[in-house]
Structures are given as C-alpha cells and as structure tokens.
Amino acid sequence: MTSTAIENALVINGVDKTFGATDRPAVLQDVSLQLARGEFLAVVGPSGCGKTTLLRIIQGLETATSGTVELPSTTGAAPRLSYVFQRSSLLPWFSVRKNVAFGISLKAGRDVHGSKVARDRAVDELLELTGLSPYADYLPNQISGGMQQRVNVARALAVRPDVLLLDEPFSALDALTRERLQVDICAILENLGTTAVLVTHDIREAVFMADRVAIMSAHPGTVRQIVEIDEPRPRTVAFQHSPELAEVERSIWRRLHPTV
Amino acid sequence: MTTTMSEPGTVTDVPTRTRRTSPARRAALRTPYGVISIVAGLLLWELLVRVFEPNPLVIVAPSTIAATLWELFRTGSIWPDLIVSMQGFAIGYVLAAVVAIALGLAIGASTILYRWTNPWVNALYATPIIGLAPLMIIIFGFGLQSKVAVVIALVIFPILINTVAGARAVSTDYRELAVVYQASRFETFTKVLFPGALPFILTGLRLAVGRGLIGVVVADLFGASSGLGLNLQQSAQSFDTPNIFAVTVLLAFLGIVLTGVIEFFEHRAHRGMK
Ligand SMILES: Nc1ncnc2c1ncn2[C@@H]1O[C@H](COP(=O)(O)OP(=O)(O)OP(=O)(O)O)[C@@H](O)[C@H]1O
Ligand SMILES: [Mg+2]
Numbered sequence: 001m002t003s004t005a006i007e008n009a010l011v012i013n014g015v016d017k018t019f020g021a022t023d024r025p026a027v028l029q030d031v032s033l034q035l036a037r038g039e040f041l042a043v044v045g046p047s048g049c050g051k052t053t054l055l056r057i058i059q060g061l062e063t064a065t066s067g068t069v070e071l072p073s074t075t076g077a078a079p080r081l082s083y084v085f086q087r088s089s090l091l092p093w094f095s096v097r098k099n100v101a102f103g104i105s106l107k108a109g110r111d112v113h114g115s116k117v118a119r120d121r122a123v124d125e126l127l128e129l130t131g132l133s134p135y136a137d138y139l140p141n142q143i144s145g146g147m148q149q150r151v152n153v154a155r156a157l158a159v160r161p162d163v164l165l166l167d168e169p170f171s172a173l174d175a176l177t178r179e180r181l182q183v184d185i186c187a188i189l190e191n192l193g194t195t196a197v198l199v200t201h202d203i204r205e206a207v208f209m210a211d212r213v214a215i216m217s218a219h220p221g222t223v224r225q226i227v228e229i230d231e232p233r234p235r236t237v238a239f240q241h242s243p244e245l246a247e248v249e250r251s252i253w254r255r256l257h258p259t260v
Numbered sequence: 261m262t263t264t265m266s267e268p269g270t271v272t273d274v275p276t277r278t279r280r281t282s283p284a285r286r287a288a289l290r291t292p293y294g295v296i297s298i299v300a301g302l303l304l305w306e307l308l309v310r311v312f313e314p315n316p317l318v319i320v321a322p323s324t325i326a327a328t329l330w331e332l333f334r335t336g337s338i339w340p341d342l343i344v345s346m347q348g349f350a351i352g353y354v355l356a357a358v359v360a361i362a363l364g365l366a367i368g369a370s371t372i373l374y375r376w377t378n379p380w381v382n383a384l385y386a387t388p389i390i391g392l393a394p395l396m397i398i399i400f401g402f403g404l405q406s407k408v409a410v411v412i413a414l415v416i417f418p419i420l421i422n423t424v425a426g427a428r429a430v431s432t433d434y435r436e437l438a439v440v441y442q443a444s445r446f447e448t449f450t451k452v453l454f455p456g457a458l459p460f461i462l463t464g465l466r467l468a469v470g471r472g473l474i475g476v477v478v479a480d481l482f483g484a485s486s487g488l489g490l491n492l493q494q495s496a497q498s499f500d501t502p503n504i505f506a507v508t509v510l511l512a513f514l515g516i517v518l519t520g521v522i523e524f525f526e527h528r529a530h531r532g533m534k
Binding site: 059060061081082083085087089091093094102103106107108109159 | 433434436439440441443444451452455458
C-alpha cells in the first residue's frame with residue numbers, strides 16, 4: 001500500500017468521548033482519521049454531532065474517553081497546533097495588532113519568527129492579507145463581527161502552526177469576504193505546507209478548500225464517510241463556481257440529508 | 261394622520277426625526293447638580309448654625325471649619341500628623357494591593373486553591389479586623405509600622421475578594437486561548453487574567469480606600485506618637501470641636517480624591533471590555 005509511505009501529521013485512533021457519567025450517551029464514537037502532512041481535511045455534519053468536541057480533543061482542551069490522538073513529529077520538536085475558535089475569542093484589552101501577535105509574543109511562540117522585526121513583518125503581512133491593516137490599532141469591540149473573525153484566523157496563522165484547527169472560521173463573514181478568504185487561506189496553507197482540519201456547515205466551503213471531506217453523523221457522533229475531492233491545490237476562483245464543485249456539493253448534501 | 265401628495269419626480273423634504281435633545285434638556289444635562297447640591301447644603305448648614313446658634317462643642321459652621329483648616333496649614337501644625345498618616349496609608353495600601361492582586365489572581369486561576377481559601381477569604385472579609393488594631397500596637401509599637409499593619413489588615417480583603425471574583429469571571433475562552441498558545445503561567449497572569457480581572461480589581465481598590473483611611477486613623481486611637489488619629493483624640497480631650505471637623509474634612513477630601521481617580525480608571529477599563 002502506498003498510503004503507509006505517506007508521512008502522517010495527525011493520526012486519530014478510535015476516539016470515543018462521553019461527557020460526565022459513562023451511562024450518558026457518547027458524543028463521539030470510534031472516530032479515526034489520518035491526515036498526511038500538508039493535507040486539508042474538512043469535517044461536515046449536523047449540529048451537535050461533536051465536531052467542536054473533536055477539534056478540542058485534538059488540541060488537548062478536552063481528553064478523549066478512549067482512543068488516541070498522535071501528532072508525529074519530523075523535527076523532534078513538538079508539533080505546533082493552533083485553533084480558531086467557533087466563537088470570536090479576541091482579547092478585548094488588546095488592539096487588533098496585538099491580538100494577531102498574541103501567539104508569537106509569548107515565549108513559546110517567539111522563536112517562530114526569529115527577530116522582533118520578523119515578527120512585526122509577519123503580523124503586518126497577515127493584517128494586509130485579511131484586509132485589517134487600516135484597523136490595526138482598533139480594539140476588538142470597535143470592529144465588525146466579520147473582521148473579528150478574520151483577526152482570529154490571522155492570530156492562528158501567525159504562529160505558523162504545523163496543524164491548524166478551524167472551527168467554522170468563516171461563518172460570520174459575508175459571502176464575498178468568505179470566498180476571498182477561502183482562496184487566500186488555501187494558498188497560505190499550501191505555501192506553508194500546513195496540515196488543516198476545517199469544521200464547517202458550508203458544504204461548498206468544505207469541497208472548495210479540502211482534499212478530503214469527512215461526513216459525520218450524530219448520536220453518537222462518528223465519521224460515516226470520507227469523500228476525496230479530485231482537484232489539484234491550490235484551488236482557484238474558477239473552481240469555486242465550477243459545475244464539478246456543485247456536483248460534489250450536491251452529492252455530499254444528499255448524504256447529509258438521506259431522507260430528502 | 262395626514263397624507264401629503266407630491267407630484268412624481270418632485271423632491272419633498274421629508275421631516276427627519278433625528279434624536280436631538282431639546283435645549284432645555286441639554287441645559288439640564290449640563291447642570292452640575294452635584295456641585296449645586298453640596299454648595300446649597302453647606303449654605304443651609306451655615307445658615308442654621310448662625311440662626312439657631314447651637315452649642316459650639318457639638319457643631320460648628322462650615323466657615324469655622326474652613327478657617328480652622330486654613331490655620332492648620334498656615335501655621336503648618338498639621339503637617340507632622342498628616343505626613344505620618346499618609347505614609348502609613350500609602351505604604352499599607354500599596355503593599356496590600358500588590359499582595360492581594362497577585363494572590364487573588366492565583367486563587368482565581370485555580371479551582372482547588374479557590375475551594376480551599378474561599379471560606380477564609382469570605383470570613384476574614386466580613387470580620388471587623390479593626391478589632392485587632394490594639395494587637396498591632398502591641399506588636400509594632402506606636403510608630404509608622406503599626407499604622408501600616410492596620411491599613412494592610414483592613415485593605416487587603418476587599419481587594420483580594422474582588423480580584424478573585426475578577427479572575428474567575430475571565431471567560432474560559434480567554435483562558436483556553438492561553439492554553440492553545442502555550443502561554444507560561446506568568447504570561448497567562450499578565451496578558452489574560454490581570455487585564456481580564458482589571459475592572460473588578462479597580463472596584464476592590466476603590467472600596468479599599470475608605471477602609472484604609474479608617475484604619476490609619478483608628479490605629480492611632482490605641483496609642484501613637486503622631487498621626488491624624490492622635491490629633492483627633494487630642495482635639496477631643498481639649499474640646500476642640502472645630503479641629504475635629506477640620507481633620508475629618510481633610511480625611512474626607514483625601515478619600516474623595518483617591519476614590520475619584522480610581523473611579524476614572526474603572527470607567528475606562530469597563531468601556532474597553534464592551
Ligand atoms: N463540556 C461539555 N459537557 C457536556 N456536554 C457537552 C460538552 N461539550 C459538548 N457537549 C455535548 O456534545 C455534543 C456535541 O457538541 P459539539 O459542540 O462538539 O457539537 P458541534 O458538532 O460542534 O455542533 P455545532 O455544529 O452546532 O457547533 C452536544 O450534544 C453537546 O451538548
Ligand atoms: Mg461546534
């Protein structure tokens with residue numbers, strides 16, 4: 001098998017999760033996923049099927065009841081994870097710029113960009129990319145919800161994560177900004193070789209951005225099917241509105257709504 | 261309801277309903293009611309004293325208090341007591357604040373620590389610790405140290421209790437952010453917990469001002485070589501009512517100014533939090 005030769009960046013093995021007493025219904029049951037280095041996996045599924053819980057387990061914010069999450073390292077250093085929360089979680093006492101710089105201003109992230117100059121430049125680039133440069137000195141409560149979400153994404157990218165976890169990062173954005181960010185972020189992740197897991201309700205977004213789309217079902221939350229998207233990356237704007245994409249989108253939609 | 265007909269294409273002025281405050285209301289908003297109220301109250305006090313001429317041992321007129329204050333500063337006789345009291349207050353207040361904020365953040369950050377210490381903090385906050393003032397005099401003597409000790413004992417708990425509440429009120433999202441980006445313990449305190457708890461901390465600091473001033477005065481009553489409390493006590497022994505009022509007004513002034521300054525920062529901190 002060739003797949004064993006591919007180097008994995010994230011291996012999730014038979015993860016179960018039950019909150020509280022063990023007689024409670026399982027939120028996640030036997031979830032297993034493997035992501036090759038640089039791979040982009042999207043996860044779609046009905047609300048409450050445990051998508052956020054899965055990401056939190058990967059990040060280590062929650063512990064699995066059983067099963068394992070492995071982050072194989074190539075360099076020997078612990079792989080760096082970063083997480084874009086479903087809710088905007090900007091620190092209200094820091095400006096937009098300081099929020100973006102949060103991760104790399106800490107001791108743990110300072111070495112990502114060698115010097116202070118390099119850190120500042122990286123932040124400037126991310127502000128530019130997310131269209132936030134004019135708002136760099138604003139406080140989070142002075143910018144719109146969509147802009148806040150862009151700051152969240154920029155902050156997560158600033159630490160150059162090996163594995164990026166995105167929990168519905170674009171859900172608060174208008175359609176135009178969303179499509180632009182989808183293209184841009186695809187390109188960045190492709191450039192940096194970042195492995196990514198994107199949780200989304202937007203099937204089109206999943207198909208456009210991901211190499212594979214995992215379809216989850218609820219009660220208990222489990223991965224029912226994985227759909228490969230045969231389209232080379234980086235994805236272009238042309239693919240965003242292509243009939244091929246629409247075709248895949250429809251077929252995934254049907255699998256999520258079997259009774260319709 | 262009236263209907264206006266307009267020809268097609270003509271531009272009619274639509275009466276706009278801007279939310280404009282009426283001139284009368286704006287004037288009302290500008291009126292410094294607080295100042296007027298205080299001035300009126302003082303005038304009334306002055307008038308009543310002059311009309312009814314009560315026993316000057318019991319109450320004196322504001323003009324008498326003002327004259328006494330003026331004398332205290334003109335002759336400079338108040339300075340030795342004022343300085344030692346303010347030193348006691350400032351040192352005690354700052355030490356207590358530093359300790360209470362650091363300790364409060366640590367307690368607020370840890371559920372275990374919180375559970376163990378919370379009963380103590382609550383009980384001690386409710387305890388009239390001023391009762392221990394004589395003990396402080398025994399331990400620390402008649403000088404500055406005992407004043408500092410009494411101020412610390414009175415001031416530390418309101419700041420501590422508010423800091424703990426503030427740290428616990430910091431959203432889990434922000435704490436998890438610190439986990440995701442592997443903030444060190446110290447970084448979590450300085451970049452997340454302290455700024456998050458700041459509005460609460462400032463409230464604690466504000467409430468502590470009054471208690472601290474009480475502490476520094478009361479400490480003197482159990483024995484002191486100098487201080488505003490001693491000054492008050494001596495005034496009482498010599499039936500110098502104007503001096504009692506003058507020193508009290510001075511203390512009130514200090515309390516009001518300090519509280520006002522902290523309140524200013526408190527408003528700003530709250531505004532930043534949305
Ligand atoms: N801390 C918790 N304690 C108890 N139950 C929880 C906890 N967190 C999540 N759950 C439960 O786990 C289930 C899955 O929640 P989760 O947030 O992972 O869903 P989701 O797929 O992300 O949903 P959505 O698409 O609406 O964001 C829900 O039924 C929820 O009630
Ligand atoms: Mg979710």
